[in-house]
Amino acid sequence: MKVKVWGARGSVPSPGPEMNxxxxxxxxxxxxxxxxxxxILDAGTGIRSLGVxxxxxMPNINILLTHLHLxxxxxxxxxxxxxxxxxxITIWGPSSPEASLEHRIARxxxxxxxxxxxxxxxxxxxxxxTPASEWEIGSARIRAESVTHRGPTxxxxxTEGDTSVCYIPDHEPGLGAPxxxxxxxxxxxxxxxxxAQLLIHDCQYxxxxxxxxxxxxxxxxxxxxxxxxxxxxxxVMLFHHDPLHTDDFLDSFLGTAVERWxxxxxxxxxxxxxxxxRELEVGAARELAAx
Amino acid sequence: xxGAQKPLELILARNLLTSISTPAxxxxxxxxxxxxxxxxxxxxxxxxxxxxxMGPEEWGMRFGxxxxxGERIPYQELPLTVALRDGRPAHASFRIxxxxxxxxxxxxxxxxxxxxxxxxxxxxxxxxxxxxxxSGEAGR
Numbered sequence: 001m002k003v004k005v006w007g008a009r010g011s012v013p014s015p016g017p018e019m020n021x022x023x024x025x026x027x028x029x030x031x032x033x034x035x036x037x038x039x040i041l042d043a044g045t046g047i048r049s050l051g052v053x054x055x056x057x058m059p060n061i062n063i064l065l066t067h068l069h070l071x072x073x074x075x076x077x078x079x080x081x082x083x084x085x086x087x088x089i090t091i092w093g094p095s096s097p098e099a100s101l102e103h104r105i106a107r108x109x110x111x112x113x114x115x116x117x118x119x120x121x122x123x124x125x126x127x128x129x130t131p132a133s134e135w136e137i138g139s140a141r142i143r144a145e146s147v148t149h150r151g152p153t154x155x156x157x158x159t160e161g162d163t164s165v166c167y168i169p170d171h172e173p174g175l176g177a178p179x180x181x182x183x184x185x186x187x188x189x190x191x192x193x194x195x196a197q198l199l200i201h202d203c204q205y206x207x208x209x210x211x212x213x214x215x216x217x218x219x220x221x222x223x224x225x226x227x228x229x230x231x232x233x234x235x236v237m238l239f240h241h242d243p244l245h246t247d248d249f250l251d252s253f254l255g256t257a258v259e260r261w262x263x264x265x266x267x268x269x270x271x272x273x274x275x276x277x278r279e280l281e282v283g284a285a286r287e288l289a290a291x
Numbered sequence: 292x293x294g295a296q297k298p299l300e301l302i303l304a305r306n307l308l309t310s311i312s313t314p315a316x317x318x319x320x321x322x323x324x325x326x327x328x329x330x331x332x333x334x335x336x337x338x339x340x341x342x343x344x345m346g347p348e349e350w351g352m353r354f355g356x357x358x359x360x361g362e363r364i365p366y367q368e369l370p371l372t373v374a375l376r377d378g379r380p381a382h383a384s385f386r387i388x389x390x391x392x393x394x395x396x397x398x399x400x401x402x403x404x405x406x407x408x409x410x411x412x413x414x415x416x417x418x419x420x421x422x423x424x425x426s427g428e429a430g431r
Contacts, residue, residue: 097407132408146299176306184295186305191296 001140001160001282002032003198007046008274010170010204010218010240011071018246023276025049026071027169027240029200033160037138041156041167041200042066043091046276047075051082059086062137064130064144065093066169067153068104077109077116087123092144094152095129102127130154147171148188149217157192163282166196166233169240174223175215179230190231198282199233200274202240206253209242221257229264235282236261239274298411300404301325308414316415322347322375325412334397334419336389347372355394356385370401374413378403384420396421 007025015024026044033039038054040047040063047063054061061081066072081087093101105127106118118125130144140160147155147168155168166189173179173188184190193199203224205213210220218240219227228236238257241250254273261271272278297305301319305326308315314331318324324345332338335354345353351366358364364385366372373381384398401415 095407148299148303176303176310185297186302187296188299188302 001034001158001163001165003165003200003280003282004030004032004050005046005237005274005276005278006030006050007042007044007075008239008241008276008278009044009071009243010202012243013045013071013074014243018248021247021275022241022245022250022273024243025276026074027066028075029167031140031158031165033139035139037062037140039064039137039140039142039158042072042169043076043079044071044073045075045078048078048080051075051078051080054081059088061087061089063089063091064142064156064167065091066155066167067094067149067151068108069151069170070108072169073105073108076105077114082121082123082125085122087125089123089125091125091127092130092142093127094144094146094154096152100127101129143192145189145192147192148173148175150215153217155189155192157196164196165198165200165282166193166231167200168192169200169202170217171202171227172215172217172219172223173227174219179223179226184230187227187230189227193227193231193233195232195234197234198237198280199228199231199235200237200239201228203238203257203273204240204242206256221253221260225257225261225264225266228261229266235270235272236266237272237274241273297325298406300406301412304404304412304414313416314418316350316371316417317412318347318371318375318414319412320375320410322372324350331417334389334395334417335387336391336393342390354389355387356397357388358385370399371413371415374401374403374415375410378405378410395419 007028009026013024025046027042028044028046029041031039109118134141134143140158143157144154149170157166168189202219204218205220207220207222258268308328312330314334315328317326327339348366356364370381370383380402382400386396388394397417397419399415399417403410404412
């Protein structure tokens with residue numbers, strides 16, 4: 001499975017020269033499967049560039065939304081395949097007793113927030129609630145489960161053969177419960193992440209910033225690393241960077257993260273911060289981590 | 292995939308219970324006692340870590356409860372059981388006996404934890420009404 005990051009920022013796009021290396025676009029990750037199928041994880045502003053890159057070669061597109069906060073759907077309206085008549089787009093997301101997925105997304109893609117309405121999109125688009133049990137897209141098996149965040153929010157585990165990627169970009173598993181002492185069955189997201197070859201996980205805050213943001217739905221460094229160790233992820237990509245964190249800040253943050261990770265028994269090559277346009281092959285990552 | 296993780300709503304309920312000083316119980320969809328908090332442990336005379344999980348009839352019997360006539364109240368009539376079985380809030384007052392033999396009159400309110408897929412459990416908060424902490428002071 002090939003992974004490419006198109007947006008790693010949390011909360012709000014944060015462009016600027018001081019953000020260029022890690023990028024200012026919000027959540028979007030591309031997964032290329034071995035059968036040629038592409039899965040898109042979230043539709044933050046990073047999906048616009050992904051859509052340009054896909055060009056004409058991708059008529060069937062599956063977008064897996066973790067939740068409907070704006071930083072995870074804002075790019076949908078600027079995703080070029082939405083405006084092609086030969087595109088077939090399936091958007092998966094969390095169910096709600098309040099309204100259908102289409103209706104909830106249409107609150108954004110409608111006046112006065114948008115110049116176009118969902119019904120006006122020329123592509124063939126469908127909106128599906130994620131099933132309660134595992135399902136298949138192409139050669140991948142997908143599992144979606146609710147995780148601790150503000151509002152209905154999913155994490156995903158995508159498995160192809162013996163390779164698994166877990167994507168939980170917005171997650172506060174340590175809310176009200178210290179993760180290091182908690183039994184695994186009581187840890188939000190545990191089953192999704194356990195033993196994944198690559199875990200892409202929320203790490204919006206430093207430990208010093210976190211006390212002012214408890215309950216906002218995001219993890220501080222300590223919880224992100226503890227979650228990764230508890231779930232025995234083979235490789236970890238820290239994601240959803242705070243919009244105030246510049247490149248220089250994140251470089252320093254990575255140094256701290258690696259020290260803490262090694263203190264927890266991890267290897268330095270297992271850990272990285274997500275950066276826009278970063279590409280990796282998860283099978284290769286597995287070999288690297290094992291080495 | 293081991294599938295042993297609890298549903299998120301139970302995880303969040305447990306996290307809430309660990310963070311409050313109101314005595315509270317949490318049961319799963321089958322009525323198995325999954326957790327009670329430190330405040331409940333103090334009232335029951337035994338922390339959850341020592342008591343451990345119990346089936347519905349066991350926890351229903353272990354601490355009483357007794358009605359005003361001294362008769363044991365059947366498990367099926369307890370607020371948690373009603374909340375789980377009928378999917379509605381339930382309330383009752385009765386007497387319990389703690390692990391160290393002390394008896395307490397308590398008031399109990401239980402509510403189901405429901406999701407789109409059905410009821411995944413229930414929680415109950417209870418409050419002693421016999422030690423000067425009457426219901427009027429429940430907002431301590």
